[in-house]
Amino acid sequence: MISDGKFGKYGGIFVPELLIPALEELEKAFLKYKDDKEFNAELEYYLREFAGRPTPLYYAENLSGKLGCKIYLKREDLLHTGAHKINNTLGQGLLAKYMGKERLIAETGAGQHGIATATVGALFGMPADIYMGSVDVARQKLNVFRMEISGAKVIPVESGAKTLKDAMNEAMRDWITNVENTHYLLGSTAGPHPYPTMVKHFQTVIGKETKRDILEKEGELPDAVIACVGGGSNSLGIFSEFIDHKEVELVGAEGGGDGLEGKHGATLSAGTEGVLHGSLSFVLQDDYGQISEAHSISAGLDYPGVGPEHSYLKVTGRAQYGPITDEEAFRAFKLLSKYEGIIPALESSHAVAMAEKYAKENQGKTIVINLSGRGDKDVNIIADYMGVKL
Numbered sequence: 001m002i003s004d005g006k007f008g009k010y011g012g013i014f015v016p017e018l019l020i021p022a023l024e025e026l027e028k029a030f031l032k033y034k035d036d037k038e039f040n041a042e043l044e045y046y047l048r049e050f051a052g053r054p055t056p057l058y059y060a061e062n063l064s065g066k067l068g069c070k071i072y073l074k075r076e077d078l079l080h081t082g083a084h085k086i087n088n089t090l091g092q093g094l095l096a097k098y099m100g101k102e103r104l105i106a107e108t109g110a111g112q113h114g115i116a117t118a119t120v121g122a123l124f125g126m127p128a129d130i131y132m133g134s135v136d137v138a139r140q141k142l143n144v145f146r147m148e149i150s151g152a153k154v155i156p157v158e159s160g161a162k163t164l165k166d167a168m169n170e171a172m173r174d175w176i177t178n179v180e181n182t183h184y185l186l187g188s189t190a191g192p193h194p195y196p197t198m199v200k201h202f203q204t205v206i207g208k209e210t211k212r213d214i215l216e217k218e219g220e221l222p223d224a225v226i227a228c229v230g231g232g233s234n235s236l237g238i239f240s241e242f243i244d245h246k247e248v249e250l251v252g253a254e255g256g257g258d259g260l261e262g263k264h265g266a267t268l269s270a271g272t273e274g275v276l277h278g279s280l281s282f283v284l285q286d287d288y289g290q291i292s293e294a295h296s297i298s299a300g301l302d303y304p305g306v307g308p309e310h311s312y313l314k315v316t317g318r319a320q321y322g323p324i325t326d327e328e329a330f331r332a333f334k335l336l337s338k339y340e341g342i343i344p345a346l347e348s349s350h351a352v353a354m355a356e357k358y359a360k361e362n363q364g365k366t367i368v369i370n371l372s373g374r375g376d377k378d379v380n381i382i383a384d385y386m387g388v389k390l
Helices: 017-033 037-051 061-067 085-099 112-124 134-139 141-149 164-177 195-218 233-239 308-315 326-340 346-361 376-386
Strands: 057-059 070-075 103-108 128-133 153-157 182-184 224-228 249-257 272-276 279-283 319-325 366-371
Touching: 017 085, 017 164, 017 195, 037 085, 057 195, 061 070, 061 326, 061 346, 070 195, 085 103, 085 112, 085 182, 085 195, 085 233, 103 112, 103 164, 112 128, 112 141, 128 134, 128 164, 134 141, 134 153, 141 153, 141 376, 153 164, 164 182, 195 233, 195 308, 195 366, 224 233, 224 346, 233 308, 233 366, 249 326, 249 346, 279 308, 308 319, 319 326, 319 346, 326 346, 326 376, 346 366, 346 376
Parallel strands: 070 366, 103 128, 103 182, 128 153, 224 249, 224 366, 249 319
Antiparallel strands: 057 070, 272 279
8 A cells, every 4th residue: 555655744646546556556667676786786887877967066166255154165067967866867767667668648838858768768768758848848948959950849838837846747638647667757746655755866976976065074063954945855855855954944945936925936935835736735726725826947946836845844933935036036047157167057046146145144155056057048038038139
């Protein structure tokens, strides 16, 4: 019997009955292989030789001087495909292979998870169908092309707000119809159990490397670890090794969009408890429980929900979360590019902006920023935002 997979009261399984056997099969396989020596040896090989792990923990000297703190960047942007997403797709893709699945499906917003899924599909010889809101298809054309050139089929979604939430809806509908031969490679620590636990497990490599390297470089743990939060996989990946160290502040940066009085994606900052995509968490909804449209300049943070463990970390006070507006993220994008020659993804720019805020109130502290992805995919968006024609 499948467990409930809850974090306090958050999480659980709120799905059509037709999906319960598939979730039971997935949980059984995950529990069987997560500690299996052969499985982990193969996964570690692909993470090292194919994806490029370990990633550096880089001391950003120029940015540190600018902000008045010791700033370290966990360079997930240097991974193959350009973001942390490959950690999870390699793990789940290999699990699907061990389970005997023949096809992958996924949802994507910014396109990084879609590219990582397409890449793993090519690597393991499995066709991949990627659901992507048509709004995101338009603003992430480069990533759409990268998915298609890797052999995946990108399926534009025209329902709802035509963004990540709607892509996830369509992927789950597909899975219901094709559970026997298809694995739904969910990209974040959201969704029904066992996904929040499983995705976090495959992303904890970020936190393990970060803890090891900061102790080697500084001789002590950092004062704060900062990451952007959409669904929540990159942030939980790096938070994971520091949750039990109460002296380390954990800070999440949400998509503040136009501000909390306007359109935004700041679920933990301004949402209420509700059910979305199979689990109980904080969501953006109206007084009648209808899910609201989210907005962020970053397609990866443009989501009206969040992973259930983040909800638990919020209500217990272990982690703090705050909104970063589009304008603040844009400024941080330019800041890191100018001072370090590193062009961050717009998602990661939210974390840089949050670090800038944190540094103003905490001069001299040591801060680790999870630089979850690189900004090649966002150059056209930034150019449009600046009124520059490429």
